[in-house]
Amino acid sequence: MTEDSLMKRRAEEPIIAVENLCKQVTTSEGTLTILTSVNFSIKPGETVAVTGASGSGKSTLLGLLAGLDVPTSGIIRLAGVSLAELDEDGRAYLRSQYVGFVFQSFQLLPSFTAQENVMLPLELIAAADPGLKARALLERVGLEHRLQHYPRQLSGGEQQRVALARAFVTLPKLLLADEPTGNLDSKTGRTIIELLFELNQEKNTTLVLVTHDEALASRCERMIRLEAGTIQEEV
Amino acid sequence: MxxxxxxxxxxxxxxxxxxxxxxxxxxxxxxxxxxxxxxxxxxxxxxxxxxxxxxxxxAADLVVSSHDALPDAWLARAQQLSLRHANTEEFSSVLVENDELLLTGVKAVSSGYPLRGYLRTTSGDITEEVKTVDIPAPGTAWVDGRVLSALNLKLGAEIAVGEQRLCLSRLLTYEPDRRGDLYSLSPRVMINQADLAATGILQPGSHVHYYDLFAGDEAALKTFKRWLKPQLNPGQRIVDIHEDRPEIxxxxxxxxxxxxxxxxxxxxxxxxxxxxxxxxxxxxxxxxxxxxxxxxxxxxxxxxxxxxxxxxxxxxxxxxxxxxxxxxxxxxxxxxxxxxxxxxxxxxxxxxxxxxxxxxxxxxxxxxxxxxxxxxxxxxxxxxxxxxxxxxxxxxxxxxxxxxxxxxxxxxxxDLKMTTTLLLAGLSATLVLGSITWLLLKLSRLLLPHVGLSWRFGLQNLSRQPQTSISQILAFSVTLVAMVVSLVVRTELLADWKQQLPADAPNHFALNIFGKDLDGFKRLLAQEGVTSSAFYPIVRGRLIAVNGVDVHQLASKESQGEEAISRDLSLTWSASLPLDNKLVRGSWWTGEPFQVSVEQGLADSLHIKLKDELAFNISGQTLRATVRSIRSVRWDAMTPNFYMIFSPATLDAYPSTYLTSFYLPAQRKTALNHLVKAFPGITILEVDVLLEQFQRILKQVTLAIEYVLLFALAAGFTVLFAAVRSSLDARVYEDVLLRILGASRHLLRRSQLIEFAALGLFAGLLAAAIAELTIWALYSRVFALAYRFHWEIWLMTPAIGAVLVGVAGFWNTRSVVNASPQSTLQNL
Structure with a gap:
């Protein structure tokens, strides 16, 4: 797939379109259905919350949307490209071009400093001046004095801010956030969410936010509620 | 990009x-x-x-033997590579002096000879010999003592070699490159090459052996050897230390x-x-x-x-x-x-x-x-x-x-043989024993309900993930096997050498003892307090055909066979198999004549099989004998060894002499003078210098082996330690959790010790089995050593494994129990 063909398809289509999505896993006790007939689409620039109780399939859905996993049946189009048509390497390429991530457990690389963690996605796509860009974004999230610190030397809130900087540094079209405040106290959580929405606005990113926090979900333009693997309502 | x-x-x-x-x-x-x-x-x-x-x-780094002088282009090539060169010509010649006849081996040497090593000569008294790298001056000859006694001559007298008269200036007691089996030599007459032409012996068709000696830089020698090899014709070969001097x-x-x-x-x-x-x-x-x-x-x-x-x-x-x-x-x-x-x-x-x-x-x-x-x-x-x-x-x-x-x-x-032997032995043992270990680990779970808490924690860790445990056990085993094998092989290799060359290994050979002198000679030896090995009868003869086919068509160039058929062999007979020899194929005879037992290397080289008919030329007559057995011979033992041993009575029709070997310490060398005086016809061959040199080489090799072993062991210990360290992460994590849950330091220390010691014990048991098998394979296929079961390996290796791995694990995990759980968790 070339970059040109991707650009053409992108202009007119939703950034994400999901049709009849099903996900089953085989366990020792038989087949377990996690998602059934899920359908929705998300337009560029939208902010969407995916909510539901533990075990409702939120994180599985997020993994499928990012192409981290493959569905049992159904179609997912990311930027107009059907993920089913791509192999794992093709999906990886798509992610490197369009997707940014924020995780509940931060997922910073322990042997990398804050700045190096932010530089990494730029280095993987061989972008120019990774050091400068990373530094600028870390300053934007208020960590200019922590550039050379390792994750274990940072507080939870600071680690998540580094993760935000890493997610936005490649200017992704789509940001997937999985319970970004799940590991933080409520005050720090609020600060992080503020920062997330600010950056989202500044960089004009589409945001898909997985959370079980109704208050947080209500800050998004749309809400998709999952229950036992199916969409119960779209608000 | x-x-x-x-x-x-x-x-x-x-x-x-x-x-x-x-x-x-x-x-x-x-x-x-x-x-x-x-x-x-x-x-x-x-x-x-x-x-x-x-x-x-x-006497050189590289020797080319030939029936003719080497082409000038070859010598030019050697010169171009800055190799030093000398040459010798060897031939038999009968000397006639004072109405006595003696068949001698004449050796004409050029200046520069010997390129390596030295000669030893005396002016009469055998205790006053001197080392030299000189050669006889033109017009003179150096001879074996036996030449003087057999021809009734004294030093300073003249002898005629062919048409040239030469003055006997010194007695030759040692020459480094004396070829052939040591105890079947004609007495030596060494002359300067400048006198060779004047002897008139070198006629077309005369039976002369040419040896060209080269010495120099190893790389240049290699280049020369590579260049030379394809150009050799059937009569020429590169002399190799392994064939020329099998004992070394x-x-x-x-x-x-x-x-x-x-x-x-x-x-x-x-x-x-x-x-x-x-x-x-x-x-x-x-x-x-x-x-x-x-x-x-x-x-x-x-x-x-x-x-x-x-x-x-x-x-x-x-x-x-x-x-x-x-x-x-x-x-x-x-x-x-x-x-x-x-x-x-x-x-x-x-x-x-x-x-x-x-x-x-x-x-x-x-x-x-x-x-x-x-x-x-x-x-x-x-x-x-x-x-x-x-x-x-x-x-x-x-x-x-x-x-x-x-x-x-x-x-x-x-060495493809050693490689496959080691690999196959190691691989099969690993597979079989790995499965047994897996089974043992599974079974050890049955013990768990019946043991104390620290034992349970320790053993549980091993049996919970048998695959991980097995790969760790295998890793430790490989290290232990490596250490045990190098230790055991070294110990037994050295013991074998020591036994093979005891301090009183025979260092003199007496040959050409006539039957009539045999009893007198034995008596004199006994009087001098010298114990000799057995006396072997010798008949000189040449192998000429196998099943009617000329042997020259059977031997490949540069093979042992080619060397053995181009000269007379010492043939002997014996009712029993010599002590050092082993039957490889066939059986020993029970009395029937015209049977022969052939040395394994020669048999292989000439494709001789059991029941083949061999023909020999002995003093112009042909003798036929059937191959009854193939023997292996310890060439590195300093005792008489024979390519061909016949059944008793086969060689009765031919004149024979006897040979024996005995040990004589340096301070009792004068005994030789008595022997030579009493039996002037006997040749005494002194191999003490050679033996000394051989023992010196063995000593150096031994020393090198000791140090290399130490090094291997040190590397093994270091790696065991590092390997334990690298397997710690998961264990440390669990230990921290246990500490957080309130496990006492004592409990943790004990369960860690039990876990690692058990790991080491299993690894040691596995290692003992693999090592035993590998040693057996190595001995039988590579080192030609006698195999015996090593019970000490089975006792020591598991114990050492348990102690080493136990201590290494105990030492490496000490920080977990001593540091705060919080800081350990952060560092994981």
């Missing part, structure tokens, strides 16, 4: 280095390269030195094989260290890799990033390892200084290059499989932490490791 992954890998490597992630891996690789370089260098220098010393027995050749071969074995042992140990530390490195990089994948890195990029990292790390560490290895080798040699010859061969750059290649090869074989696993890390792991990539297929993991070990073994030993 092209160097994107390279620069990224470089930066990642620097970050990992800074954070200490690489230290164990780098240490493993450093040990591998440093030890293989050190052994490669040490082995190479010792081998070169030993070969150099052995060259003294050829065999010792050298075994020593070289041991050094080879030690190198493999060290590489194997280091390989284990590398495999274990790469495994740890890989496990600690699953999360990072999942994140790379999540951020869009493709599988090939992952492989390239880590591949580059390992290449850079491999190259840098190998270079450092080479340097360390160089210094270790210097250190070892300086320890050996007083015991090694002054002019030790210099280290070759090639040995260093091999050290480097070894490092990279070991890295490839042992690190690539775990590394390949990283490529398959699922990006989904960022969401589901428990998701670990499938391990690489066992075929890849073990196949690659085996392949790289096989290549290294082959390169070190240059």
């Amino acid at each position: 092209r160097y994107r992954y390279f620069t990224l890998a470089l930066r990642l490597l620097a970050r990992d280095w800074r954070s200490g992630e690489l230290s164990i891996l780098a240490a493993g690789l450093l040990i591998a390269v440093a030890s293989s370089t050190a052994i490669s260098l040490l082995g190479d220098r010792l081998r070169q030195t030993m070969v150099g010393q052995a060259a003294e027995f050829l 050749g065999h010792a050298l071969t075994r020593a070289e094989r041991y050094l080879g074995l030690a190198s493999i042992v060290v590489v194997l140990i280091a390989g284990v260290a590398i495999a274990m530390s790469t495994r740890r490195y890989t496990e600690r990089h699953f999360d990072v890799t999942a994140m790379f994948r999540c951020l869009g890195a493709q599988q090939s990029s992952i492989l390239r990033i880590y591949g580059w990292q390992f290449c850079i790390l491999g190259a840098l560490t190998s270079l450092a390892g080479c340097l360390v290895g160089w210094f270790i080798q210097l250190g070892l040699l300086s320890l050996l200084k007083g015991l090694l010859p002054q002019d030790l061969a210099s280290a070759s750059g090639l040995a260093v290059a091999f050290g480097l290649a070894t490092g990279l090869m070991t890295l490839l074989g042992f690190a690539l499989p775990p590394l390949l696993r990283l490529r398959r890390t699922s990006p989904l792991k960022v969401l589901r932490r428990d998701l670990e990539p499938l391990p690489s297929s066992a075929w890849i993991v073990y196949g690659l490791a085996m392949l790289s070990i096989a290549v290294l073994m082959w390169r070190y030993t240059d």
Whole structure:
């Protein structure tokens, strides 16, 4: 797939379109259905919350949307490209071009400093001046004095801010956030969410936010509620 | 763009280095390269030195034997390569003086002879001999004492060699390159080559052997040898120390094989260290890799990033390892200084290059499989932490490791037999015993309900994940096997040499004893207080045909067979099999005549089988005999050995003499004068100088082996320790959790000790079995040593394994119990 063909398809289509999505896993006790007939689409620039109780399939859905996993049946189009048509390497390429991530457990690389963690996605796509860009974004999230610190030397809130900087540094079209405040106290959580929405606005990113926090979900333009693997309502 | 992954890998490597992630891996690789370089260098220098010393027995580094003078172009080529050259011509000649006849072996030598070693001569009294590198002056001859007694001459008299009269100026007591079986020689007359033409003996068609001697730089010799080989015609051959002097050749071969074995042992140990530390490195990089994948890195990029990292790390560490290895080798040699010859061969750059290649090869074989696993890390792991990539297929993991070990073994030993023997023995033992261990681990679960808490924790850890435990047990076993095998082989190799060459090994041969003198000679020996070995009858004869086919059509160029059929052999008969000999095929006779037993090497070389009919020419008559058995002979024992032994009565029709060997200490040399005076017709051959030299070589080889062993053991201990360290992460994590849950320090310490000691015990048991099997394979196929069951291995190895691994584990986990759980968790 070339970059040109991707650009053409992108202009007119939703950034994400999901049709009849099903996900089953085989366990020792038989087949377990996690998602059934899920359908929705998300337009560029939208902010969407995916909510539901533990075990409702939120994180599985997020993994499928990012192409981290493959569905049992159904179609997912990311930027107009059907993920089913791509192999794992093709999906990886798509992610490197369009997707940014924020995780509940931060997922910073322990042997990398804050700045190096932010530089990494730029280095993987061989972008120019990774050091400068990373530094600028870390300053934007208020960590200019922590550039050379390792994750274990940072507080939870600071680690998540580094993760935000890493997610936005490649200017992704789509940001997937999985319970970004799940590991933080409520005050720090609020600060992080503020920062997330600010950056989202500044960089004009589409945001898909997985959370079980109704208050947080209500800050998004749309809400998709999952229950036992199916969409119960779209608000 | 092209160097994107390279620069990224470089930066990642620097970050990992800074954070200490690489230290164990780098240490493993450093040990591998440093030890293989050190052994490669040490082995190479010792081998070169030993070969150099052995060259003294050829009087040169390289000898070409021929029926004609060598073409000028060959000598020009040698000169071009700056090789020194000398030549000798050998032929038989009958001397007639004072109405006595004597068949002598005349040797004309050119100036420069001997190129290696020296001659010994006396002016009469055998106790006053002098070393010299001179040769007889033109117009003079140096002779064996027997020439004087047989022809009733004194030093200063003249003899006629052909048409030339020469003055007998000195007695020759030792010449380094005396060929043929030692005890069947005609007495020597050595003359200057300048007198050769004047003797008139060198006529077309006369039976003369030409030897061209070359000495010089090893590389130049190699080039010359390579250039020479294809041009040799059937009458010409390159004389090899292994064939020309089997007693020394065999010792050298075994020593070289041991050094080879030690190198493999060290590489194997280091390989284990590398495999274990790469495994740890890989496990600690699953999360990072999942994140790379999540951020869009493709599988090939992952492989390239880590591949580059390992290449850079491999190259840098190998270079450092080479340097360390160089210094270790210097250190070892300086320890050996007083015991090694002054002019030790210099280290070759090639040995260093091999050290480097070894490092990279070991890295490839042992690190690539775990590394390949990283490529398959699922990006989904960022969401589901428990998701670990499938391990690489066992075929890849073990196949690659085996392949790289096989290549290294082959390169070190240059010996396909040893390589396959070791690999097959090790592999089959590992498979069978690995399964047994798995079963034992499973069974040990049955014990759990009946033991105390610390025992339960300790044993549970092992049996819960049998696959992980087995791979650790295997890793420790390989290290222990390597250590045990090198220790046992060394001990028994040295014991075997010692037994073979006791302090009173025969150092003199007496030959040409006529039947009528036999009793008198035995009496005189007894009077002098000398004990001799058995007396063997000797008939001289030449093998001419096998099943009616001329032997010259059977022998390939440069083979042992070609050498043996081109001269007279000493034929003997015996009712019983000599002590040192072993029957390989066929059976010993029970009395029927015209049966013959053939030495194995010669039989193989001439394709002689049981029941073949051999024809011999003895004093112009033809004798036929049927092959009844094939024997192996210990050429490295200093006792009389024979290519052909006949059944009693077969040779009765031919005139025979007797030979024996005996030990005479240096201070009792005068006894020889009495023997020679009483029996002037007898030839006494003094091999004490040769024996001394042989023993000196063995002593140096022994010493080298001792140090190489020490080195292998040290490497083994270091690696065991490092390997324990690299398997700690999971255990530490569990121990911290246990501490958080309130487990006492005492409980944890005890369960850790039990776990590691049990791990070591299992590994030791496995190692004992594999070692026993490997030793059996090595002895029977490689070292030609007698195998016996080693019960001590079965006792010691499990005990040592339990103590070593137990202590290493106990020591390494002490920080977990002593530090705060919080800080340990943060550092994981």
